[in-house]
Amino acid sequence: MYLERLHIEKIRNLETVVMKNLQPFTVLYGVNGSGKTSVLEAIHILATGRSFRTHMPKHYIQHHAPHAIIFAQTHADKVGVQKFSSGEQLIKINGDRVATQGQLAQLLPLQHIDPLTTDIIDHGSKPRRELLDWLMFHVEPSFYQVWLHYTRTLKQRNSMFKHYKKPSLEDLQPWNNLLAEYGEQLHLQRVAVFMQWQVFFEQEVKKLLPDLVLHLDYTAGFQTEIGLALLLEQQHHKDCERRYTEHGPHRADLKIKTEHGDATDMLSRGQKKLLMVALKLSQIAMLHASNKETVVLLDDITAELDCAAQQRLLTRLHTLGSQVFLTTLDDAIVKQHLHDLCISYQMFNVHAGVVQMQPSTPPEHE
CATH class of the missing domain: 1.20.1050.90 (RecF/RecN/SMC, N-terminal domain)
Incomplete structure (x- = not known):
């Protein structure tokens, strides 16, 4: 289930975000604190019902906002979740209200890969x-x-x-x-x-x-x-x-x-x-x-993995047919990797909670 369109409202510093015509790989780049990881967090909330940063919805819903909304469209389905600071939620699939997050999770298998953490092994x-x-x-x-x-x-x-x-x-x-x-x-x-x-x-x-x-x-x-x-x-x-x-x-x-x-x-x-x-x-x-497609959230790929490991990871995800949303501080090196691997991608600059699509231009070789 590939996401073709993503709409986010009132998640942390993201006021309103609309991302259209999404490609197999989506690259979010910008300085620390700009809101890159918040986009990944929103997708995670949509697919699993919870954030990977906090258990309390009021901590990711914008201050004074009554709720947050995440909506996505695929080739076949429209899915959305409305989260309230009280902890209540409203989930819809193709306009019909569904009772449990599990029904949405079945449609959207999602993996979060954060090279910064080894919690699975150590904790x-x-x-x-x-x-x-x-x-x-x-x-x-x-x-x-x-x-x-x-x-x-x-x-x-x-x-x-x-x-x-x-x-x-x-x-x-x-x-x-x-x-x-x-x-x-x-x-x-x-x-x-x-x-x-x-x-x-x-x-x-x-x-x-x-x-x-x-x-x-x-x-x-x-x-x-x-x-x-x-x-x-x-x-x-x-x-x-x-x-x-x-x-x-x-x-x-x-x-x-x-x-x-x-x-x-x-x-x-x-x-x-x-x-x-x-x-x-x-x-x-x-x-x-x-024959199940997976959406992968890949946070800060260039921070902890060397160049060879970055390329191996991106190559493997591409081979497995995953749709990847990744964040980075170094957009040039990620762009170079994807270009060298002949992977279709889309670049979004994130600045102070504003997400803007950038033109897809070939990287400049030194």
Whole structure:
């Protein structure tokens, strides 16, 4: 689903932005604080319902504005979201109101690649689990409903520990049964998708980190040989003491291993950045193999990656058929890359929240 037109209102310093006739690659350039990343943020809000900068809509909606609007048009669909500072939202697809963000997310698979951050690798299991579940959402049709059932049941079980000091095993049994049922389903779905993902991951690592041998491991979050139902019974007293559910797919994780230990400990900062890119690219490649197009937000490409890595990344995204929105301080070098790679692109200058299309002229060779 390529975006052909984008309309943004009242997002940070972006008053009104209209971008038309969008190409496979859109380059946003300007000084720091001009609003480049805010354009990416708006696309992210449209596709996922949330910002990658803050969890609070009032922090990205312009001060004193009652709401923000992001609207996009593709060849086949018109999609839009209206965000209110209260946290409420209105979502429409082709003029019809839809109930959940998931319906919009299905239409617009989106990956955010930020070479400045290695959070997925360094900051606990949650971002890695979310990375896997993003892939699950787009390749396993029944995943989202199973995940919803599991999450709601987990919330109900945990609330029992908060309302009752030591709920009995009998009191918890209905929640244990449901949690085990949905949890086992969730685990089996994750295993099946993970096995496919491993193949794509190893291919991308060979391209970006050819001198390293890396392996991706999945841990379930519970002892699968025992089974979740029996484990919940065995851990009953400990869960009562902790007052929350310790074991289950909500504690699943991905481990990235080198020949000498965990990637977190063994890789340099530069290697971690390329590894993070490889993780995202492998997911895009897996969707591409299923004939699903991905929109990619690529923030500050020239800040952290060297020239060779920049070209490899742009070449790979072009090969995978992704539509790319990228920001940079150095428009000349990005323009040169895209010209050398024969990639169609469109340049937009961003200054003080104003986004203006620039004429497409060939770069000047030294």
